[in-house]
Amino acid sequence: MDYAPILNNIAKYVTLTEEEEIYFTSFLHYKKVKRKQYLLEAGDVNTKISFVTNGCLRSYAVDKNGGEHVLQFAPPGWWIVDMRSMLTHEPARLNIDAIEETELFYILKADLDALQLKYPKFERFGRMLAENAMATYQHRQIDNMILNAIERYSNFCTLYPSLILSLPQKQVASYIGVTPEFLSKMLNTVVIK
Amino acid sequence: MDYAPILNNIAKYVTLTEEEEIYFTSFLHYKKVKRKQYLLEAGDVNTKISFVTNGCLRSYAVDKNGGEHVLQFAPPGWWIVDMRSMLTHEPARLNIDAIEETELFYILKADLDALQLKYPKFERFGRMLAENAMATYQHRQIDNMILNAIERYSNFCTLYPSLILSLPQKQVASYIGVTPEFLSKMLNTVVIK
DNA sequence: ACTAACCCTTAATCTATATTAACAATTTCC
DNA sequence: GGAAATTGTTAATATAGATTAAGGGTTAGT
Known part of the structure; x- marks a missing residue:
């Protein structure tokens, strides 16, 4: 299995030891999803965070008339998750599906928690990833306002x-x-x- | 100085030792801002993150016709920051000012960096704070879409x-x-x- | 290669919300 | 305590973008 894309993504934020790399990759699941296949359906609990290596995912919400509204696209190199559902175990409001045949790695929230308790470097990585995501959403909101x-x-x-x-x-x-x-x-x- | 409000906020996420508490509070700056006084002006670099203990702040962006659009209010117990500006040192797009006389603590980004390198518990706190903020912005965006x-x-x-x-x-x-x-x-x- | 599903365009009509303006009520601060 | 600034209301008019409908083009899966 080629872990290079996801390890390169992490290397942008922190430098892992060989031990940390091995431990981390042991938690990774590889998955291939076909066009229109769901990775998450609104109403289910989001238990994992996914990293796309090939293809493209999208997250979207559905309004009361059934209209679909895209929140995010995830081409290779992007992470995707319904963060509130993952943090609180509430049902997700987002659907995540594949726009075209897509390959990805995912890690379960429970495994990520263990990883972060064992190696603080993953706390640091998670902090930086979440800070960047927050900054992006802040500015997306500003864009939509003005x-x-x-x-x-x-x-x-x-x-x-x-x-x-x-x-x-x-x-x-x-x-x-x-x-x-x-x-x-x-x-x-x-x-x- | 009464650090209880901000220490209670942190205690929701992590349990600090006495040593960590002392070190952390040594970095805190107390500030009082009058109604309409700025804490951050768009164009300047956001170098600190603020926690309100009294009163109320707001962050807002200005459109090309001069109209103000509020992104966030920060009553007591809330944090406020232009995250992208703080992370990248780009000029802020947000203005932050006081709606009424407001008391707050702030910590400089540079001090926060040092704190997180010394005590991983603050990495963990920062991660959780940013993850919650990201979840909130994701769902705000969904609300605005549907x-x-x-x-x-x-x-x-x-x-x-x-x-x-x-x-x-x-x-x-x-x-x-x-x-x-x-x-x-x-x-x-x-x-x- | 065929067929069904999907996608794009154009145009007429509609609607949620903006703009402007004028006035009354309330709040701030000297 | 009173002037100045800010806030809230109403109503007429304007507009960005939605809806509906219909035809033609393109793509995907069998």
Whole structure:
């Protein structure tokens, strides 16, 4: 099994000893999910955190009319989780599924807890990962408060340059918070044809 | 100086030894800010994280027309920071000011770094604090994606029960993302008069 | 290679919320 | 205690983006 992608991700934050690497990888589960297959369904408890090595996942919530609203895409190198559900064991509000065939590693919350108690370096890693995620969500919220749809689209292109080409436009629309019809209109009006 | 409020907050997550408590409190700075006085101005680098013991702070961003949009209120027991600015030393996008006369403790990021290297228990505390904040922002984002203005107002009342009474309505409107005029209309239409 | 499912576009109509303006009520602070 | 600033209300008008509907194009799985 090739653990390099996930170990490289961790190496951005902390430097593991060989012992720590071995212990950590012993907790990793490898999984392959097919297009449209669920990794988490709203209502279930989120018991693991996943790291994508290939393909792409998405997390989304469903409104009372059944409309899907994408919270996050996870292309290779991204982590994905319903954090509140994992922390409190409440039912998840998020669904996580695969946009295309996807490979990932996951680690169970219970194993992660053990890992962090044994090696404080994983507390440090977890702190940094959560701090970065918090900073990202803070600024996403600011963007949503002060930017219009065109500006949010432009932000999206900067954040996920690889996805803009491969993703159906309706998924992008869902992420930036407009209907597919409105995004289509925007893209065919703003640019000089 | 009465450190009880901030020590009680930390005790929710980790149990400090007397040595750790003394070391930690030696890094704390006490500050009193008057109504409308800034703790952080957008454009400056956020170098500290603050914990409110009395009064109330708010963080907000300003749009291109000069409109203010509240990201967070911090009544007693809450932490407040522009996390990205603190992590990367980029200029802050958030302003933080006092809604009323407010007392707080702050700790400099540089001191916090030293503290966490010396005592892993503060890594653990920092991880849990950041994970909770991330969970909160994830669910705030979900709320904003799937709820309408009335439902967001109702959420606000649950989240900040003490503030609904003391805060000017226009601040509430700014937090939930509507104009003061619209909130006024909502409140005088929805309820049977 | 075929078929069903999915995706994109256009256009007409609709709606939640914004904007502007004017005035009354309340709060702050000198 | 009173002037100045801030806050809340109402109503008319405006707008960003939603909804609905329909046709044509593209993709995926058999």
